Amino acid sequence: MGIFDLSRRSLLRRLGGLAVTPRVLFGGAAHAQDHAQDHALEAEWLATAGVAGGFAPVVLAPDRTATAVGSGTQRMHWVEPSPDGRTAVAVARRPGTSAVLFDRRAGTVLAEFEPGEGRVFSGHGRFIEGGRRFLAVEIERASGQGIVTRRVVEADFAIEAEWASAGIGPHDMLPVGDALIVANGGIEPHTPEALGAEVAGASVALIDALSGATRAVIALEEDLASLSLRHLAGTPDGLTVLAAQDLLADGVARPLVYAVEEGRLRAFDAPEEEWRGLRTYVGSVAVDASGAYVAAASPRGNRVAVWRRDGRFIGSLTLVDGCGLAPTRAAGQFLATSGLGEVALIGVDDEGVGVIARRQQPMRFDNHATLVLM
Structure with a gap:
């Protein structure tokens, strides 16, 4: 664990930790207009951040200036823009118990919703069906088993269906065609549960998007069993990439970026010193607008690495405590x-x-x- 990661975690603790009363996280939708911006925000990207007094979704303009939306006590993680062109949902990270719908133009919080009873959010969710439904990844507190919930947006994000994620510790999920790809992370590295563990128990599950039936579960080979499979990104033509984190800091240069292919995970290529330079941790992965390039960021390694989509390594650069990644329109x-x-x-x-x-x-x-939709 590097000095910059320690600073990040220390900051999160100082700013209030993780609350268990999400209904008052942002003061409720009734007060949204009290915090409206004096002009419409032009959102090119969305993010989340630690801000004075707590945590907030963030709107990033084309010139990369940032405006926070509200402020709360739970650490927000992923932001999913809605196809409606105006709203977005920020999801709290495990063990978060709140997700926030906000107006990315007005800069106001509109509503909040919670995970199912006895569960926590893992930090990720996706809109489907043109923004009429929202899929959230949740974890049962007692067992660690994963659940994917399908929610009706116009019914205040009420759960209408839920399915097993076919694994423990799910983190991210990506709709691909008529299926959902779920990254079941297993044991999360750098947590109390990970102390002394050598096998993460991670997998990638392919789930039918209509019925919730599990079509396939893909696990890594035995020599890669210490990897926790965590983040996903894809392209319209079917490329899906996966980022991993390693339970072990034993000096072995295990690949941390993979392509999800039918029945297997194909490791990207990189020199051993580049894998070691990521310090066992990839916190974000993205594909550029052309679908030709894949980037992965490591806040522990203070670097961003880039590949061609076929897995050929191109190079890396230094970005201290850098983690968030998104394509631009170019x-x-x-x-x-x-x-x-x-x-x-x-x-x-x-x-x-x-x-x-x-x-x-x-x-x-x-x-x-996240790059927003037009």
Whole structure:
């Protein structure tokens, strides 16, 4: 664990930890207009961050200036923009018990909803059916078993169906065609449960999006069993990439980025020193607008690494405590954010990777960033 990761976790503790009363997290929707912006926000990306007094969803403008929306006591993690072109949902990270719907133009919180009884959110969710339904990844407190809930947006995100995620400790989930790909992380690295553990028990499950039936479960080979499978990104033409974290810090250079293919996980290629440089931890993964390049960020390793979509390694660069990653609207570009408030624009081609521009913001960004829909 590096000094910058310790700073991030210490900050989270100082800012209030994780509450268990989500209904008052942001003061309720009735007070939303009290905190409206004096002008409409132009959202190019969405993120979450630690801000003065707590945590908040964040709207990032095309010039990469950032505006926080509300403030609460639970650490927000992933932000999912709705296809309606106006709203988005920020989901609290495990063991979070709140998700927040907000207006990304007005900068106001509209509503909140909770996980199912006896469960916590894992930090991720996705809109489906043109924004009429929302899928959330949840974890049973007692057993660690995963649940995917399907919620009706117009019914205040009420649960209409739920299915087993076919694994323990699910973290991220991605709709692909008529299926859902769920990254069941197993034991989460750098938690009390991970002390002394050598097998994460992770898997990738393919679930039918209509019935919830499990179509397939893919596990890593025995020599990679210490990896926790955590984050997903994809392209419209079917590429799905997966990022991992390692329970073990034994000096073995295990691959931490994979392509999800039918019946198997294909490791991306990189020199051993590059895998070691990620310090056993990839906190975010993204694919550029062209679908040609894949980026992975490690706040522990203070770097962003980039590959071609076929898994060929291109290069890496330093970004201290950098974790959030999202494509821009241009081919060969990524937005990256850091726990120290930096927002960087990264450019890549087949020959290398570099920083195009940097901007500092007065907040500490969490693990993810998202490009909004037009």
